[in-house]
Amino acid sequence: MALGYRDDHLHLLACAAVRRSVDVRDAASMAELLGTIRQAAQERTAGEGQAAWLRAWGYDDALLAERRHPTVAELDAVTGGRPAVLHHITGHLAVVNTPAGRALGLEAGGVLVERHDVLARVPRPDRARTVIGVAGVLGDLAAAGISACTDATHTNDLAALELLADAVSIEPAVAVAAMVGADRLDTLGGHCFGMAVSGTSDSGVASGSVRIGHAKVMPAHDDDSAIADLVAAARAHGFPVAIHVMDIDTLHVALDALEAHPLPSAGAATRGAQRSAPGRSAPDRIEHCALALPEQLDRIARLGVKVVTQPSFVTRREQKYRDQLSPVEQEWLWPLAGLLRRGIEVSFSSDAPTVPADPNEWIAAATGRNMAPAERIDADTAHQLCWIA
Template sequence: MSAAQLAGYCDDHLHLLACAAARRSSDVRAATSVGGLLSLIRQGAREQAAAGGPGSWLRAWGYDDALLDERRHPTVAELDAAAQDVPAVLHHITGHVALVNTAAGRALGLAGGELLIERQDVLAGVPRSDRAETVSGVAAVLADLAEANITICTDATHTNDLEALELLADAAAAVPTVSITAMVGAGRLASLGDRGFGTAVQGAEAAKGGPGSVRIGHAKVMPPHDDDSAIAALVAEARAHGFPVAIHVMDIDTLDATLDALEAHPLPGPAVESDRIEHCALALPEQLDRIAQLGVKVVTQPSFVTRRAQKYREQLSPTEQEWLWPLGSLLRRGICVTLSSDAPTVPPDPAEWIEAATGRDLAPAERIDAETARRLCWRSGAGR
């Protein structure tokens, strides 16, 4: 596909700050075994110790335990041996979990031997780049999007608050050719003050007369620690602030809880935008019928079907594989769909999404034609 054909595409679900952080991290995506992963950690720790001196942390990113030969995470002892005394944080490619060695765990106040970290409040204690460096990193990510002819993007990060939106707006000032909409965590809407859905947030440069701004998007609902019982309360909180919601859904049980919450807390009056389901990785046919009845939009990532095919074949039954990452079934029900990357987990490359949507091996009944797939990379999507 030519650059001209890709012009104007939208990545409707990515994570700009995570993309910038991944660029600053040791990239371990090439590891295919625990031994290979530890070798990369060992090399990164040596480089970090030489460059940063005492107290410097190693941040590595991009491993997937399900795709390593051993199908497991490294142990604490293995990480300790590889990183030595350098505090090391190893981020899973999904961004939802991280591993820490003993030195990092001690600095974060964790109990001895605790390894797998899913709590964002704990990971927030890892030292970060200063604001200027972070803005510069996000601007570099936006420049890459522009180079790929992606001119619109939606940051779907559940930890976003007003401070994060202002930071993104400063980065947008440097790359005004990419329009940013950013979600805000459903539990963080109070940080916006009187700013509502669809309004603009300006950064420091914009306040000085620069062009940078970010549109406030949906309230992002991320069930804490996979506690689906929290979804209804977060949807209710979003409604109290006048926001449509975008709910993270990766399995059938979470989808059931999501649909129950949306039915219990409908959008009031004529909505400016519909609610969204993010991912929709597994869905029963009757659940898809409910999505259609509710008029909810689905923002999905077809690249996962091809990039994680081995994992799905090993971990899902043949019947579950037929329910995996529905696409054709959504469109046949008239559901509005857009394709996206979930970057940095998957590269923001519309050509890859289209190829995955049209040529997937798992659940081939969900394939769609190339022209439809191309249309789904635009913000408007397809269906109603």
């Protein structure tokens, strides 16, 4: 593998979708947001017709002047009767207008929180175009000096990994590992953790491959009750897990699950671990670790869990955190120095498309953050946390 930066947590298909979406990240008010969507709807109706779906992405209600989501009526008023989906920058919710809602089997539009089952029915480009879009994303990563990445999408299954592998065959400069949803491990057939999945392209281009990574555990919105069962399912398939954690309560449940279902010891490696590295397995991962109590960091250290975090969040969302968190909570936000001081393995990432895949930005955020400055680290250390060893 070529030396370079690595991005240990991003979403390649979502990045490809953003490339074909109306970008509303710069909107600072509801008027600006709706105005950008109105203009795009008018332009695209002229070129595509009124029936074509409109996809917009990148708004953050906490950063709009009004501090709220747009209403369905507001979205209806600017989309000219065509079905439209407006995705939040986090990827965890979307607003659909009335025509889109009805097309998706809803009575009307609305704000859909963690409704990937519904949003999966939105029309999307065919597989060939999607592969080309992902290859374009990989090209952007290579241009940013990133030579390895991990796709952390919780809906990944074998078909998704094969699609990513076809994109790698077009843009092989970036080595790709991809997690598989902990509830989708049965789709892998004979494949297991650490193995390579080949593409299925018959275009004559040499087939690319994607390494199978951790089992991704993504708890349902406001319901962490399934975490333990998903960890147990991953263990049954021989997988280490990567658990999505954004708050103290979820972290508590995640650590309890990891204690209840520990990775097998080196002497009792599972079939997945044996194929990926004889006698050992990769450590479990906590993804994000956005908010953590000091005693929870101690538990992470005792369990030998790796933390994959995103330094840019603490700078890009600083005002949001100051508005929504108490001064005490702000000191527990996006720990870095506290993780390293305890000997916890840490890796940087972007969570792209939510934050740009820009290692220079991550390093600047880690070394110069204003919030919880005690968590700053030095530049050499920050560089090592996103550089391929």
